[in-house]
Amino acid sequence: MVANKFSIRYKILILLTVIPIAALGIYGLLAVKVFRDDKIAYVFDSSRNISASLATQVKIQLNSVLGTAKFLLQDYLLQGQFSTLSQKLFENEAQVEAVGVFKVLADRKGYTVEGRLEKSKDLFDSIWAGWGPEGVSILDTAIQKKRLVKKRIGDDQLFLLEVASSPNRPEVFVFVIVYRGSEIKDVFSENKGMQAFLIDHEGKVLFGPEADEGIALSAKVPASFLSRDSKTVTQGAEAVRDSQKKDLLVSYSKVGFSDLMVVTAVDQNRALIATKILVRKSGFFFVVMISFIVILSLLVSRSLTEALTSLFLATRKVSEGKFDFRVNVKSNDEIGTLAENFNLMAREVSRLLAQTAEKARMENELLTAKTVQETLFPLSKNRVGPLGISGFYEPSSECGGDWWHYCTVGDRALLWIGDATGHGAPAALITSAAKSAATIIELLDVTPAQALELLNRCIYDVSKGQIMMTFFLAAFDFKTSRLTYANASHEAPFLIRKSNLPLRRKDLLSLNEVTSPRLGQARDTKYKETTVDLELGDMVFLYTDGVLDIQSPNSQPWGEREFLKALIQANVDSPSADVSVARFVEAFQAFRQGSSLIDDVTFFVVKNEGSENTVKI
Amino acid sequence: MGKFDSMVDRKGTEILVSLVGVIDEDVDFSQLNVAGAEKVSVDFSGVKSINSCGIREWMKWIALLKTAEVTYVKCPKVIIDQINMVDGFLPSNGKVESFYVPYYNETTGFEKNVLFRYGVDFKEKAVTPPAQVLDDQGQPMEMDVLEAKYFRFINK
DSSP states (O other): OOOOSSOHHHHHHHHHHHHHHHHHHHHHHHHHHHHHHHHHHHHHHHHHHHHHHHHHHHHHHHHHHHHHHHHHHHHHHHHSSOOHHHHHHHHHOSSEEEEEEEEEOGGGOOEEEEEEEESSTTHHHHHHHTTTTHHHHHHHHHHHHSEEEEEOTTOOEEEEEEEEEOTTSOOEEEEEEEEEOHHHHHHHHOOSSEEEEEEOTTSBEEESSGGGTTSBHHHHSOOHHHHSOOSSOOEEEEEEEOTTSOEEEEEEEEOSSTTOEEEEEEEHHHHTHHHHHHHHHHHHHHHHHHHHHHHHHHHHHHHHHHHHHHHHHHHHHHHTTOTTOOOOOOOSSHHHHHHHHHHHHHHHHHHHHHHHHHHHHHHHHHHHHHHHHHTTSOOSEEEEEEEEEEEEEEOSSSSOSEEEEEEEETTEEEEEEEEESSOSHHHHHHHHHHHHHHHHHTTSOOOHHHHHHHHHHHHHHHHTTSSOEEEEEEEEETTTOEEEEEEEBOOOOEEEOOOSSOOOGGGEEEOOSOOOOOBTSOTTOOOOEEEEEOOTTOEEEEEOTHHHHOBOTTOOBOHHHHHHHHHHHHTTTOOOHHHHHHHHHHHHHHHHTTOOOSSOEEEEEEEEEEEEEOOOO | OOSEEEEEEEETTEEEEEEEEEESTTOOGGGOOOTTOSEEEEEEEEEEEEOHHHHHHHHHHHHTTTTSEEEEESBOHHHHHHHHHSTTSSOTTOEEOEEEEEEEOTTTOOEEEEEEEBTTTEETTEEOOOSOEEOTTSOEEEEOSOHHHHTHHHHO
């Protein structure tokens, strides 16, 4: 038997494990991706709101300062100097430290300080001097931009530069408002998980983390919006990777004051820390689920495959010839039904094997019985005194219920033919009993009627009336050529007298002068006998009724008419017994054409041929 | 219908048993209830064949009738052959009221069964067959039996 190469248990286990793992894995990946994307969107949205909020705050602050300074500017442009009112107003503005007025020289080749408002003497000059040579370029830029905000690194002072001119005067003035931007600085220095930057028109950081002030933000945050001209876009967001390979979620909002812009940057890793927690927890849940599934799969596959394994082992046992092996599966599912059917099949195979063995044994016994029974019959061709004898016997199965025999007893030849009820082994047993009895009877000097009486008692005692035998027994006296016969309800033989004329139907003389009950019908039956002459050349045809029952291949019975025709043709020229039998056999075999016999077929011919020869029995 | 069937028609103490089919070892005649019958007529016209086991069963059953007057009617050849051959097939107190005699025309191949009736075509020890039996073409037919053998039950 072929061994299983890959157990179905492992297949089920793999099926029950891989599918959930794949499903959970795919689901987990999708869930994490969706959650991550959603989180990123949320962070973008939040940071953009924050940047917008910061931008608004800055704008309000600066507009507030500028609003105050507007009056001072107007006053200066009208008066050519700051009035007392302006000075009073300036002094009340705590956050405005100084205001300086630069006049643009002719041809714009320089600037002169025309006016000042200071909280202390020379404050403005000292503050402005801090710019050094850069101060001129700042003023130039202010001229170009009309409005400019500047700040020095390490200081929270803001310089609001506003270009203004008087409608009555040709001069152009640059008002420099020195404003203490500590509130704005506080806003941008707060770190709530993100970095916020206020950058100027050059992209330099005005306010932000202390270390980043004054640097170009694009060097730290390579966002595309820092390098492109995006005047029309006031807000935006972008994911970037900084110089330290750190992923940032960046958003921006224009302040709407000068070219200031608020930029917020969030560390993506920090922002997505919830995602990582989710992944970690999902992973843990995944492992727990898979472990549970694997354990469950092991249990389920075991319960499933245990029955299949039992069946597999059972089939192996059966293939080894152990048909008494049974499967012990008690489930109510298809496998349980399969096991029950397997047990039924094994039982049936066992039964059939036993039946086959029994049949083989019986067939062997029948063959042995056939061999034994064949010894009950005499030579099919022989000479007994003046009698030529030739016979034929063919049972319809292994053993037959017909029997014929001949022997000499003193100066007589005894001729026996009988037919037991039915055929096959039971009938054969009766013929065996008949032969045994005949062997004893032959030792006695009895007439055919007396012989049948003895034989009847034997058959009756053996079969208890269940099986009977028709029988015809004749004794031919060598000296008188007389044939004495008794008949126990057997087919009457035909006597065919020697004649020079062609044989006709009417010439077939039925030896039916006497008939008596069958052997075995009653224990004390008396049999009658009679005598006919069997002259030289006369012959007798003895047979059983099976001869009339033979059929053609299309089940047509031979019948008495054809039987008689064959008998007449076989003996039309008064042939020897051998030739007569050979002809008759040829005739009925031609009709039969090999088809099965309905009943045993037995017949033999006895002819008074006159000359005596050695008796061989 | 199986290979054998039977029917019992009772009129007082007279019973007509009709048999049809094959009489063999499978036939159970004990089902034929003829208790109390004084006269039993058996119609064999439907019998196709009978074998040695069937003969045994029949003789067991017919022996149960004992004192009843038994009459066989419309016996086909297979039954007449048994009556002639088997001693006791027809009880000692029984008689054949009618039987079929097969006729045959060798030339035309026609076959016919002619019913012989007691008192008409035969009586004790005497058979008076029809002077001539013709086939459907008007050709004379001859008896298809060995008379000495077939009519033995009449002549003995």
